[in-house]
Amino acid sequence: MLPSKDYKLILALATVAIVWGTTYLGIKIAVESIPPWFVTGIRQSIASVFLLLILLYRKELKWIGWKNCKTQMILSSLMIVIANGMTTIAEKQITSSLTSFLTATSPIIVFIASVVFKLQKFSIKSLVGVLLGFLGVVIIFWDGLQDLLKPDYRWGVFALFVGILGWASGTVYTKMITVNSENILLNLLYQFGFSAVVQLIFAFVFSESYNINSWTFESFVAVVYLGIFGSVITYFAFLYALKKVSPTQISILNYINTIIAIFLGWLVLDEKITAKFIFAAVLIISGVFITNYKKGMFRRSKAYIENKKS
Numbered sequence: 130m131l132p133s134k135d136y137k138l139i140l141a142l143a144t145v146a147i148v149w150g151t152t153y154l155g156i157k158i159a160v161e162s163i164p165p166w167f168v169t170g171i172r173q174s175i176a177s178v179f180l181l182l183i184l185l186y187r188k189e190l191k192w193i194g195w196k197n198c199k200t201q202m203i204l205s206s207l208m209i210v211i212a213n214g215m216t217t218i219a220e221k222q223i224t225s226s227l228t229s230f231l232t233a234t235s236p237i238i239v240f241i242a243s244v245v246f247k248l249q250k251f252s253i254k255s256l257v258g259v260l261l262g263f264l265g266v267v268i269i270f271w272d273g274l275q276d277l278l279k280p281d282y283r284w285g286v287f288a289l290f291v292g293i294l295g296w297a298s299g300t301v302y303t304k305m306i307t308v309n310s311e312n313i314l315l316n317l318l319y320q321f322g323f324s325a326v327v328q329l330i331f332a333f334v335f336s337e338s339y340n341i342n343s344w345t346f347e348s349f350v351a352v353v354y355l356g357i358f359g360s361v362i363t364y365f366a367f368l369y370a371l372k373k374v375s376p377t378q379i380s381i382l383n384y385i386n387t388i389i390a391i392f393l394g395w396l397v398l399d400e401k402i403t404a405k406f407i408f409a410a411v412l413i414i415s416g417v418f419i420t421n422y423k424k425g426m427f428r429r430s431k432a433y434i435e436n437k438k439s
Contacts, residue, residue, distance in 0.1 A: 135373065137369070138369070138370060138373050138374070140366075141366040141367075141369045141370040142366075142370050142374075142382065144362065144363055144366035145363055145366050145367050145370060145382050146382040146385040146386065146389070147385075147389060148358050148359060148362070148363045148366075149359065149363055149382070149386045150229075150385060150386040150387070150388070150389025150390050150393070151358075151359075151389065151390070151393060152355060152359040152390075153220070153225040153226075153228055153229045153390035153393070153394070154225050154390065154393040154394060154397060154398070155351045155352075155354050155355045155359060156168065156216070156217050156220045156225065156228075156351070156355065157220050157224070157225040157228075157394070157398060158347055158348060158351040159217075159348045159349075159351035159352045159355065160217060160220055160221045160348070161345065161347070161348055162343060162344050162345040162347075162348040163344050163348045163349070163352065164332060164336035164337075164338070164339055165214070165217040165218040165220075165221050166214065166217075166218070166328055166329075166331045166332035166335060166336055167329070167332040167336060167339060168217050168348075168352055168355075169213050169214050169217045169324075169328050170325055170328035170329035170331070170332045171329075171352050171356065172213075172352055172355045172356040172359070172360065173209060173213075173321045173322075173324045173325035173328060173356070173360070174325040174329070174356070175352075175353060175356025175357060175360070175361075176321045176325075176356050176357075176360035176361050177318060177321040177322045177325050179356070179357065179361045180314060180317060180318040180321060180361065181318060183314065184314060184315060184318060189312060189314070189315060190315070190318075191315070193315060193316065193319060197316070198319060200306065201316050201319040201320050201323065202319070202320075202323050203299075203302065204299050204302065204303065204320055205319070205320035205321075205323045205324045205327075206323075206324075206327070207295045207296070207298045207299030207302060208295065208296055208299035208300075208320075209320060209321070209324035209328075210295075210323075210324045210327050210328060211291065211292060211294075211295030211296075212292045212293070212295035212296035212299065213292070213324075214292070214324075214328055214331070215288045215289065215291045215292030215295065216228060216232065216288075216289060216292040216293075218285075218288045218292075219285045219286070219288040219289035219292060220285075221285065222281045222282055222284060222285025222286075222288075223282060223285040223286060223289065224394055224398070224400045225390055225393070225394040225398065225400065226390065226391045226394035226395065226400045226402060226406075227269070228289060228390075229386065229387045229390030229391060229394075230269065230387060230390075230391065230406075230409070230410055230413065231266065231269075231286075231289055231290070231293065232289070232292075232293060232387075233383065233384070233387045233410075233413050233414060233417060234262055234263075234265075234266060234293065234413055234417070235293050235296050235297050235300075236383065236417045236420065237258065237259055237262040237263070237416060237417055237420055238293060238294070238297040239297045239300045239301060240255060240258075240259070240420050241259065242297055242298070242301045243301060243304065246301060246305065248301070248304050248305065254419060254420075255419075255420050257416075257419055258415075258416045258417065258418070258419030258420030259416065259420060260416070261412050261413070261415050261416030261419065262412065262413050262416030262417060262420070263416075264412050264416075265409040265410065265411075265412030265413035265416065266409070266413065268405060268408065268409040268412065269405075269406060269409040313368060314368075317364065321360070383417070384414045384417070384418065387410065387414065388410075391406075391410065
């Protein structure tokens with residue numbers, strides 16, 4: 130159960146659920162006129178500057194050491210450069226609804242990888258969840274297999290799955306190592322800073338055209354929104370909520386993210402949503418929930434209970 134009358138926690142959870150759900154729409158609007166690598170590179174640059182200012186104000190900016198720096202660079206490469214970068218590229222070719230829908234399968238891929246690397250045990254419950262999730266993916270592509278013959282669409286789907294694999298790999302890597310979490314914001318600054326440099330290099334190397342005069346005001350505003358709200362503010366809310374509820378409980382918000390993204394794609398961008406699409410989304414969300422469900426997952430976090438006692 131959530132702590133009663135904790136309005137700050139409710140606001141934090143609502144921010145994570147809603148804002149991260151809007152980022153798919155933000156990316157879609159941004160890439161309409163700005164090359165994808167520039168979108169994600171500028172986004173991480175904005176996030177880096179904000180974090181830098183915050184850390185300077187709190188007098189917490191410091192060198193984290195080569196060992197931890199290497200760890201942050203690996204995590205940044207997997208979860209920001211690859212995952213966020215390729216997802217942004219994917220939305221240049223496919224809808225924001227389909228992007229959020231397929232991204233919802235990442236917890237299932239993480240679970241399978243965790244089983245392979247013996248980080249987690251397999252069970253019948255987990256098998257049912259995995260099968261439901263993949264059945265949802267099969268249904269969504271069943272009537273649209275011919276679309277995979279289109280080079281742009283096929284490339285978009287491929288880029289998205291590379292992004293999903295990048296996120297899953299980063300998540301599993303985090304489970305396999307001991308990360309110095311003494312100052313998460315400091316670690317995040319190194320991740321955002323590294324990814325910003327790499328992605329901006331990619332932007333100048335791989336973008337066919339980067340005429341700033343062709344960038345629309347709407348796309349630029351979307352990038353700023355992604356950097357400030359999608360990265361910095363929402364991550365603050367995520368960290369605050371993580372102190373009071375369990376990580377598994379917060380992960381449930383991923384389902385709300387998907388629903389919001391699909392709804393906004395329909396409302397703002399007029400993306401087509403069929404009954405079959407909704408049914409497939411229900412299957413995937415159900416599969417992810419069953420795979421990750423644990424007894425007591427909706428209880429308050431141990432850290433929060435201890436803080437209340439003290």
